[in-house]
Amino acid sequence: MTELSGGPALPQERRVVTSVPGPKSQELMARKQAAVADGIGTVMPVFAKRAGGGVLEDVDGNSFIDFGSGIAVTGVGNSADAVVRRASAQLAQYTHTCVMVTPYEPYVEVCEELARLTPGDHAKKSALFNSGAEAVENAVKIARSYTGRQAVVVFDHGYHGRTNLTMALTSKNMPYKHGFGPFAPEVYRVPVAYPFRWLTGPENCAEEAAAQAIDQISKQVGAENVAAILIEPVLGEGGFIEPAKGFLPRLAQFAKENGIVFVADEIQSGFCRTGQWFACEDEGIVPDLITTAKGIAGGMPLAAVTGRAEIMDAPHSGGLGGTYGGNPVACAAALGSIETMREMDLPARAKRIEEVMKPRLRKLAEQYDVIGDVRGRGAMLAIELVKPGGKEPDPQVTAALAKSCHEQGLLVLTTGTYGNVMRFLPPMVIGEDLLEEGLDVLEGALAGL
Template sequence: MTMMTDLPGGPSLPQERRLVTAIPGPKSQELMARKRAAVAEGVGTVMPVFARRAGGGIVEDVDGNALIDFGSGIAVTSVGNSAEAVVRRASAQLAQFTHTCAMVTPYEGYVEVCEELARLTPGDHPKKSALFNSGAEAVENAVKIARYATKRQAVVVFDHGYHGRTNLTMALTSKSMPYKHGFGPFAPEIYRMPVAYPFRWLTGPENCAEEAAAQVIDQIGKQVGAQNTAAILIEPLLGEGGFIEPARGFLPRIAQFAKDNGIVFIADEIQSGFCRTGQWFACEDEGIVPDLITTAKGIAGGLPLAAVTGRAELMDAAHMGGLGGTYGGNPVACAGALGAIETMREMDLAARARRIEEIMKPRLRAMAERFPVIGEVRGRGAMLAIELVEPGTKEPAPQATAALAKACHGQGLLVLTTGTYGNVMRFLPPLVIGEDLLGEGLDILEDALSTL
């Protein structure tokens, strides 16, 4: 029996894969020609199909093909693309007003989102927030806050980290192509340190956490000076770098070093936050309470919103007018965020993420046993990945990764690649996806692997 979307009030979208044309179909090809004529070439496309409707675990294109969604708009539509509470609350706000600017005449929705963030983020200390439009803006403002509060300048970041596409966040980001290449010069006083990447740690995963933390602390002491360091910024589960889980013990030691030296510890939870990893925030996995936490992506069910949340004394450090932005905390986006949080609570989407891991990880590990091109299966919750290598080695296999993604796309499975070496396939299904679609998507992946 065909299931409809499992969020009441969403579109009447059958929850089944359907291919009626080749991928891409003729209407998508026509729109792609228009895109090439009108849109800057630098704006890339993962899958050359144009969406018409989406909900649950399905994206329907303009040709009538229904694709299984293992991407969630890069971890944005965790509650689905048309969650009832998001649509209801945002629609009601649209009917009231679209904008006044929170810095001119504020509105309750902005305050409500900040109150929810204070409740949801780790730690029982007094917290405050400021709202922005994008993850990059949130990271920029977290750095501003840390520098202002500490009266220091240096910011420590990590190999394989990704933090955005603005000038400062490009400097913070590790990977050159496509994010940084040709766009410099970049902001100064950024220092990059090794991260505890178990699969690629030279002396083996068992030594990774201790050795990596020792290297970081030593290098900060020698190259930067703890007394000069305003902030240490890290993704608790690294996203664009390849869904890298730092070896257990690494993050707590770095967080403790920051605390001992008056350094602001910033957790970038833009991709990993809001139930994605099976907890509200990935840093909870090792009991880390960051001084500041940046969020975006999954916060508002697809509407543009981002936040910096942190210790009240840090958030209050900057002078009046030092934080803000014309559209930051837009009222419609705030309404969407309240709807997304309502959905996460009512459906217990953190538990749904853990259930997705229970289904996907054993299947992926079985594929790794069968296909030596898979070097590692990793991730938590519904933030999972496979790293592809030349069989029998750890040499990255980006061509195989691209070919695998293309084969999946052709069979109606929307998947994304990532990784510093372009050799990681990541899986970010909506947390509301049906288990039948999960299984079918994994079948497609396994079939594609068998044809490589």
């Protein structure tokens, strides 16, 4: 079976021909350790040579089934035809002018597409940046400018980036915040509706968590002081947590009633990943601002803030921008990525991935009591691993399971506040045969624990 989404032909097969890592990867790792800062960590110690469809090939000739997509980036594949075609054509014209010096059509086209694709039929505008963290920072700037307020409310288990402000917004200390303070002020954290870990049970989770969050905001911050409520509709690095149904609409309504800008951080969950173009559509939420990155441009660095025109226009001219923000080649790639999403109906493909994977994951949970929870939507799924007989997180068994999968040719990622969640983010163009085989590898790894 060849790659579903164009680019150089790459056999769609799992193939392990050396130890993992192999000798060439080990040589390159020695060079990395000598030349690259130790703070740049590595999930799987192999060096990529080619990737596409549902596989990644390393320099030793091993081919891994890809359940990571570069952390939800290459949903359209690593070399989708339209992305390569459009980006290559743009490269041949010019690589950069800086939109703040001489603007260019691809930037405008991406903003037009974002206005069409994001939830709501109100007038919208966008600003483009380089990374998810930049998008979040700028969303906060825009909200503060629009409201004249300073406070920002975020949630337990949330992740929003690695810059100073976004570290303050992020919940987890290690590895994201440890030793890097002091952090930006006027950030307030409240509970999130985490069904698996809600003390009184999942049936009470949405109502109780919303009540607690709103009570804390009202009493400890003052709703009149809050510029923005910022939340991931599906919490990514915190453990692929789906807030209990009803929680997000209640927070969005509270924001609306109090003149607070409601910001949906869709950097990991956006662009078809959950079976909808954006995860907040699941409960009909129309955010005031939405931040995007990762899946937007097929692997090229691009991010955006999109929202109500009157909010987006609040900052003064020159108050937003950046030298590389909305680079023309990245914009061309984004247009190719969006073209691919439409033509291949990737929301439907994500739903099909869930149909294939979730029943098998649930069956594994019945067989192996280390799996405490199976959750997620579309091609954004996870298992939470616990010590048998309860809900105590087990990061050690999670790490061992991931290592075993890697050694057998399956690229998986771990995540979660407690380091005990294995997440599955396959490219949405992956073949079903590879999905099934990847789950076979996971099952074998669980049996070998």
